[in-house]
Amino acid sequence: MGHFRMIYEGTAYTPDIESYSLSLNAADGRWRGQEPGDMVGLTLSLQGRPFTYDVPEDEDEHLAIAPNVDTQWLEVPTRLFAGRDMSSLGGLDLAYEGPRAVNPLTGETWREPPGLLGIYGDEAFGPCRITVAHRGGDRFALHLTGETEIGTGFDVAVEAPLTVALTSYTGQTGEDRLRRWFDAFLRWDDFSWERTVHPGEPPQHSLTGTLRR
Numbered sequence: 001m002g003h004f005r006m007i008y009e010g011t012a013y014t015p016d017i018e019s020y021s022l023s024l025n026a027a028d029g030r031w032r033g034q035e036p037g038d039m040v041g042l043t044l045s046l047q048g049r050p051f052t053y054d055v056p057e058d059e060d061e062h063l064a065i066a067p068n069v070d071t072q073w074l075e076v077p078t079r080l081f082a083g084r085d086m087s088s089l090g091g092l093d094l095a096y097e098g099p100r101a102v103n104p105l106t107g108e109t110w111r112e113p114p115g116l117l118g119i120y121g122d123e124a125f126g127p128c129r130i131t132v133a134h135r136g137g138d139r140f141a142l143h144l145t146g147e148t149e150i151g152t153g154f155d156v157a158v159e160a161p162l163t164v165a166l167t168s169y170t171g172q173t174g175e176d177r178l179r180r181w182f183d184a185f186l187r188w189d190d191f192s193w194e195r196t197v198h199p200g201e202p203p204q205h206s207l208t209g210t211l212r213r
Contacts, residue, residue: 023045043072144156166206
């Protein structure tokens with residue numbers, strides 16, 4: 001399954017991993033005029049087993065900690081998928097050195113940290129390293145090491161199937177646009193798709209893709 005290690009307030013913790021998922025994600029119409037572009041999100045969502053932190057300065061104060069990791073701000077260029085093959089994501093080795101550093105994948109300054117570590121509050125990633133390895137089929141190993149902006153150390157590793165989550169906030173028009181966009185760098189027909197339409201004006205379309213075996 002992997003591991004979840006952290007150093008919080010000078011103390012090492014290794015909470016069990018209770019749940020996690022790994023997905024490529026994109027949207028159309030999240031705001032007026034927004035369309036999918038040359039980047040796609042790579043999101044790890046992980047929940048660790050809660051634990052209690054005993055505040056050293058006050059023996060009567062105990063904090064309930066529900067540790068989690070979320071990389072919903074991490075994006076990778078669609079051009080990484082050589083030959084429209086998902087396995088091309090394997091080999092990704094990305095360093096984040098801080099908010100004013102240059103993202104080596106884009107050559108531009110990072111707009112925001114690629115993720116956060118949730119402890120007693122949410123702590124944005126500070127300097128860290130993100131690597132991805134392909135384990136065959138739809139399975140990938142993701143490894144995150146580094147510290148948050150306020151110095152909490154973390155070392156997180158998981159292996160999971162990589163799914164796809166596409167959301168159209170512009171109804172069928174956006175769904176069609178997302179399909180064409182996705183098929184330009186990964187083969188749409190290589191995936192099985194589940195489609196959910198949520199009422200609204202326009203309706204929201206949610207598409208979840210899993211690699212065909």
